[in-house]
Amino acid sequence: MTDSTKKGAGGVELVRVSKTFPSGAVGIADVSLSIEPGEFVTFLGPSGSGKTTTLNAIAGFVAPTSGAVIIDGRDVTRLAPNRRDLGMVFQNYALFPHMTVSENVAFGLHKRGFDRATVRSKVAEALEMVRLGEYGTRRPKELSGGQQQRVALARALVYRPPILLMDEPLGALDKQLRDQMQVEIARLHRDLGTTFLFVTHDQGEALALSDRIALFHDGGVVQVGPPQDIYERPRSRFAAEFLGEST
Numbered sequence: 721m722t723d724s725t726k727k728g729a730g731g732v733e734l735v736r737v738s739k740t741f742p743s744g745a746v747g748i749a750d751v752s753l754s755i756e757p758g759e760f761v762t763f764l765g766p767s768g769s770g771k772t773t774t775l776n777a778i779a780g781f782v783a784p785t786s787g788a789v790i791i792d793g794r795d796v797t798r799l800a801p802n803r804r805d806l807g808m809v810f811q812n813y814a815l816f817p818h819m820t821v822s823e824n825v826a827f828g829l830h831k832r833g834f835d836r837a838t839v840r841s842k843v844a845e846a847l848e849m850v851r852l853g854e855y856g857t858r859r860p861k862e863l864s865g866g867q868q869q870r871v872a873l874a875r876a877l878v879y880r881p882p883i884l885l886m887d888e889p890l891g892a893l894d895k896q897l898r899d900q901m902q903v904e905i906a907r908l909h910r911d912l913g914t915t916f917l918f919v920t921h922d923q924g925e926a927l928a929l930s931d932r933i934a935l936f937h938d939g940g941v942v943q944v945g946p947p948q949d950i951y952e953r954p955r956s957r958f959a960a961e962f963l964g965e966s967t
């Protein structure tokens with residue numbers, strides 16, 4: 721754990737959160753989940769099971785139809801995304817192509833009122849975290865897909881958020897890079913003490929990374945527990961069959 725980690729921060733509580741979209745489609749129904757500060761929790765389940773809707777409700781991109789999102793004891797259900805203390809990394813990591821790696825990571829820091837020297841040291845620290853300390857002056861197109869995704873991670877981590885949300889962050893990478901990035905993500909989680917919430921439909925990824933898995937099916941969480949528990953003691957036919965499939 722590093723000095724700048726806000727000790728005790730990073731807890732998330734979902735209280736019977738539901739989302740029905742204007743089209744009438746049910747995204748999630750009655751999702752309750754309690755996530756401890758510093759935990760690595762993976763939302764695992766097939767496509768369309770409600771993982772992203774749940775993550776978006778935590779991020780503030782989706783306004784729940786009912787229920788509450790509590791972050792560190794504070795009800796943030798109606799709070800705008802930029803007022804929540806969260807970092808986010810998505811599959812489509814969309815770096816700015818015309819900017820260097822450092823400029824990409826620094827983007828937004830200036831506006832927050834940090835002076836140049838502070839921005840420089842924060843960017844250097846974030847690039848070190850993802851082992852790209854030597855790449856600050858490169859452009860995104862000069863980097864591999866895995867390196868670009870690490871820049872996206874640095875861009876989120878530069879704010880040292882107590883909670884990092886990741887939606888299929890490795891989905892666009894080939895198998896070998898995915899394996900490497902899994903190792904990096906596990907190391908970052910160990911080093912930072914940040915709460916990691918990770919969405920994937922890949923059981924292998926969930927098994928390798930998570931303290932606990934929340935298994936999604938049809939808009940609900942059907943089982944929550946440490947990977948081994950879920951694999952050894954599936955509580956439903958769905959869980960047994962889904963976990964039995966190889967990806």
Ligand code: ADP
Nearest residue numbers: 741743745746747766767768769770771772773
């Ligand atoms: P997952 O992340 O597990 O693939 P999602 O949370 O994206 O699942 O989707 C859950 C359900 O909500 C799906 O049936 C999906 O079609 C629906 N859904 C998600 N987003 C929207 C939206 N913006 N408008 C209408 N329906 C949506």
